[in-house]
Amino acid sequence: MVDERITIAEFVPAVLRNLVEWLEKNGGDLSFMRILICASDSWYAGEYRTFRRYCGPETRLINSFGLTEAAVDSCYFESERLDLASDQVVPIGRPFPNNRLYILDDSLTPVPVGVKGELYVAGLGLARGYLNRQDLTAERFLPDPFTAEIPGVQAGERMYKTGDLARFLPSGDVEFIGRKDYQVKVRGFRIEPGEIESVLSQHPLINLCAVDARQAPARGKELVAWLTSSGPEPPAISELRRFMQERLPDYMVPGHYMVMEAIPLTPNGKIDRRALPDPDWSQRLSEAEFIAPRTPVEEILISIWAEVLRVERISVLDNFFDLGGHSLLATQLVSRISEGFDIDAPLRMVFESPTIATQAEFIEIAQRTAAGLKPPPIEPLPRTGDDRFPLSFAQQRLWFLDQLQPNSPFYNIPESVRVTGPLDVDALTRAFHRVTQRHESLRTLFEETADGPRQHILPHLHLPISLIDLSALSQEEQEAEVRRMAYEEAQTPFNLSTGPLLRVKFLRLSDAEHVILFTLHHIISDNWSSNILITEVALLYDAFVKDRPDPLPLPPIQYPDFAVWQRNWMQGEVMETQLDFWRKQLSGAPPLLELPTDRPRPPVQTFRGDYLTFHLPDDIGPAFANLARKEGVTLFMAMLAAFDVLLYRYSGQDDISIGAPISGRTNRATENIIGFFVNTLVLRTDLSGDPKFRQLLQRVRNTALDAYAHQDIPFEMVVETVQPERKLSQSPLFQVMFALQNVASEAQVVSDLRIAPIDAHSGTAKFDLTLFMQEKDGQLSGALEFNTDLFDRATIQRMAGHFEQLLHGILAEPDSAISRLPLITDQERQRLLRDWNQTDAALPEQRTLPHLFEKQAAATPDAPAVLFGDQRLTYAELNARANQLAHFLQEKNVGPDDLVGVLMHRTPEAVIALLGILKAGAAYLPIDPTYPEDRIRFMLDDSAAKIVFSFQSSVFSDQETQLNTENSPAHAQADSASAPPSPRQVIDLSALNTENFTSENPTASLT
Incomplete structure (x- = not known):
């Protein structure tokens, strides 16, 4: 560059990183450069400051952003001093003259400052479109909806949809985030790899990094980080995990880290993500380094975890829930632990001891103390071929309810599946018949005997399966008929004593599409059982169409064994x-959760x-x-x-x-039983x-x-x-x-x-x-x-x-x-605050509050106007009391723009006083009786109040008149309950409200 006398250059960040590395090894600087521009990829503040050290004081260092569709550069950022953390991306700044940048949401509405949106570019540099690609042009070059708001911009101009995510900073600069179409989804989270890369690059020993999601065998997608180190030794994986966990939520922390000699780049200097290698999937996923089992108990536990979680390599410090465990799997885990170690492990143990190490401690203590009442194993009972067994407790309750309300579909469990592909109906029929032989529940009837209800296990069951052809109907008619028949099946009751308690129908829509309806009674099944039924039918069907024998092992026990065990234990x-x-x-x-309902609760519960x-x-x-x-x-x-x-x-x-x-x-023996x-x-x-x-x-x-x-x-x-x-x-x-x-x-x-x-x-x-x-x-x-x-x-x-x-x-x-x-x-x-509050209506002009109140009192004289504890004033009573007070004030020559103090707490008398003062044409000055004496005296002197009403005697007796129920100045005016002549005009003073109580002399506002 020196030899060629280059003073202005534009590079991508990857090239600048290599240039910095060369300068660090070989010495030299770039002080001879006038302008250095970084473009086309994210550049971090730490890199910016490092590169700045090699430039001269007069060298302009610019970060730019541009697109081919917008004549390359559309905006730029230049700063002598960059006040950003090292892991933050250098902004791409503001648009060049005659260019415009918008950040919009999916409905093309501008997003607030700091909120992520899609970046749009407009202005004189915008291309007209793609050559011979009208469809792509229409998709990317959109009408600019904001032209009418911008002086000098013609209507009809277009803007370009970049596909990039960005946000406006409070400074007005734009921060580039990454490609909108480059998001990954891991365990349900939508993640921007660029945000993770931004944090990872802050580590002092990392030179360059990339983050992506890769498919792990049998585990779904997982985050992987590739990095090159700037130190003599790369950072330890455990250190990297801790570093990231301190700065990011768990779901954004990579589970795998690969240290590389160099990150592969594309010809234009960007990271070549397709060339990044897959990691060794045996690498640890949790936050702890791998620790192998140290005791026989830990070894057994790891095998149990591996079976339940379907994870191959587990550390004794891994957290059960971090590896995909949930309450249902926790139930399976404790059943296996209880069986394997001959203890009664409670479900709480998994939550309080979620690692192999802590569970091993619990097991060892439980084995030593033999704490708890441990249930015995469920043993299979002998069969004679026509057996009758007691019902389980749950079955007995359902049987009793069926006796009370026979022929009810209330406890039906309807299921339906759509089968796409060439169906072998005979093989599927064989599969259903085989499942009924595998599970005694599906061959069970319920009889009432002298010893109470019993479940009668039939040695064989003929399960009628009907095939209904709907192929002649149109697609809409087929779907309607499927829905009708499914509903009809769900509403058809079972007879517990005659059975069968499983019904199956095949609906043929075409040679390549069928719907299977099957319904079970709850007394022989539950939702878990429905999944067992579907899974086993599918596995048996697969074996039968390939002329293979039944691949399923015989269940270790049957449901009647459980029913007898339950009653004994x-x-x-x-x-x-x-x-x-x-x-x-x-x-x-509480016996009832009283939710607001649309109708009263019927006297008898309906379903x-x-x-x-x-x-x-x-x-x-x-x-x-x-x-x-x-x-x-x-x-x-x-x-x-x-x-x-x-x-x-x-x-x-x-x-x-x-x-x-x-x-x-x-x-555990019950897990695969219907x-x-x-x-x-x-x-x-x-x-x-x-x-x-x-x-x-x-x-x-x-x-x-x-x-x-x-x-x-x-x-x-x-x-x-x-x-x-x-x-x-x-x-x-x-x-x-x-x-x-x-x-x-x-x-x-x-x-x-x-x-x-x-x-x-x-x-x-x-x-x-x-x-x-x-x-x-x-x-x-x-x-x-x-x-x-x-x-x-x-x-x-x-x-x-x-x-x-x-x-x-x-x-x-x-x-x-x-x-x-x-x-x-x-x-x-x-709707609540605006639509339903559109109640504004024009009020009659020149109507004062006393006029409006008297109109209401005439319309509803007996309605309550004031409620205070046990006291109650109707509109007529309040109007009369206020009129008496108004007459009293007018006799004292109190009128328009005069002030009357009201030294009272919130009582009915205070309401009478305020309304009476307004009826007299005067204005009121509300005074809190709890104010200091000096403050009250100042307020009265400053306002020049003619009269002060109070509820009881006080230090201001020279100026006040008491107003209460027993001793009102209006009582002497018993005949003055009619409205006084009102000199009040709409523009007259109504109230004086004091403000700024923290100052020595409060200010006031006139109303």
Whole structure:
């Protein structure tokens, strides 16, 4: 550059980094340069300052931004002193003359300062479009909607949609963030890699870095960081993790770091992300360095974790929930730990001891002390081929309800799946028949005997499966018929004594598309069981179409084994210990959650229902999960706490009981059995004292963990023991249910078939209201099931909007008191504050307040005008008293623009005084009796008040007249209750209000 006498040059940041490295090794400087321009990529403030040291005092150092579509450079930034942290990106500055920069949202509305949006460029340098690419031109070159607001700019000019993200800084400069189309999604979070790179580059030993998301085997996408080091030794991975965790939320911290000799670059000097290599996926993902198991207990625990979490390499310091654990997996974990170590591990243990190391300590102590009442294993009972067994507690309750209300579809579980691909109907039929043979629940009838109800296991069951051909119908007609038949199936009751309690229908839409409807009675199934049924049918179908035998292992036990085990175990000390907890927990709980309903509650509870689905914005699910992790709670607990707040705000009650289903499969042997295992817990939350949301999270956590520890007692026994007030119009103990589904029914691909669940509803509602939330790929969606005899669909629609608004508010301010969290939407706020308040009307001119009050008193003389404790004044009484006082004042020659002091507390007499003064045509001076004596005397002297009304004698007796119920100056004027002649005009003085009380002499304003 010296030899060629170059004094002006433009480089990309990667070239400048290499130039700095060369200068550091070989010496020299760039003081001979007049102008150095950096362009085309992000440049960090630390690099800017480093490079500045090699330039002369007269060298201009410029960061520019431009596009080919806008004649290359559109804006620039130049500063002698850069007051930015080293990890911040150097701004791209302001537009060149005759250029314009906009930062807009998706609706082309300008975003506020500091808010991220898409960068648009306009001005004289803009190209006319792309050659022979009219479609792309129309997509990128848009009409400029702001031309009318800019002097000298012609209407019809266009602006260019850059696809870049940026934001305006308070200084007016623009900060470049990165490509809009270069966002990655990891565990449901949308992430800008550039933001992570900006922080990582701040590390003193990092020269250049890149961050991207890569697909990890069997684990989904994970963040990877590639870096080159500026020191003799690269920083340790653990140091990098700590460095990033101190500066970024957990979901933005890379799990893998690769130190490289050089970052690959494209020919134009930008990072070549496609050339970045995949990392070694065995590298640790958690915040701790890998520590291998040190004891036999830790070794066994690691194998159990690996099975439950499906993670291969686990450190003893890894956190269960950081590796993808949730409450459902925690249940599986404790069942395996209990079985593997012969202890009774409570679910609370996973939350309080979430690492291998701490769980090993718990196990060793439990083994030494043999603490707790450990349930015995479930043993298979002998079979004779035509067996009858007692019912489980939950089954007995459903059987009893069926006897009370036979032929009811209330406890139907309808399911439907869409099958795309060439379906072998015979193989699918064989698969369903095989599943009925595998699971005794599907071959069970219920009989009443002298010993009570019994479940009768049939040795074989002929399951009628009908095939209905809908292929002749149009697509719209097919979908309508599918919906009709699904609803009809859901509404068709079962006969528990004759069965079968499973119905299956195949609906043929075409050779390559079918819908399968199957419905089970709840007495033999639950939602977990439905997933087992679908999974096993798919696996069996895959085997049968390939002429292979049944690949599934035989279940270790059957549901009747569980029913007998439950009755043998849940008695004596075990039962009393659990029941005693629930007696205390639910003692004094309100019998009814009084939500505002659209109609009165029917005298007898109905179960007519509907449901409304909703999807939450993409950012809520990951952010809420992150909040839950930081607070040491599960997503279920966090969502339950939010739902508690919603119900608290709707009902005004601070003692709320909500029902929550729990799998009931605490024993590992039950995990793959079809049957009615699900139990219901009553989660009673104390919201008193207006706690902050973070505080409420801990209350909910403790409530849930205590309930989990006593989950084995059937809900039916809890109701019988607590003995709540029973009414036919409501369900006992709770009327609102909450459920979070961590395991969603997802599409499966089997033998060229795609099997996907179809949302269906039975048209019933078991409770007043149920909120179902589902977490999938980090995103949250929900459904509100509601009783249609209580709520309108529009009401539930608003409730869903309020819930979303509440979640946004919680994430924005988790330390806010729950009463202050936002609830209403922007549209509702507009309607409440503006649309419904358009009540302005022209008032008659030259009408004063006394005239308007007398008109109201004549219209509603007996209506209450003043209420104060036990005192009550009607409009007629207040008008008469005020008239008496006005006559008194006029006799004292008090009139327009005269001031009358009112030295009173807020009492009915104060209202009489103010109104009487206005009727007399005078103005009032309100004085707080608690003011210091000197202040009051100043106010009276300064205002030249003619008279002072007070409620009792004071130091100003020379100037005041007492006004009270017993001794009013108007009592002598009993015949003066009629309105006095009013000399008041609209423009007359009405009041003198003192201000600026902190000064020695207060100021005042006239009204």
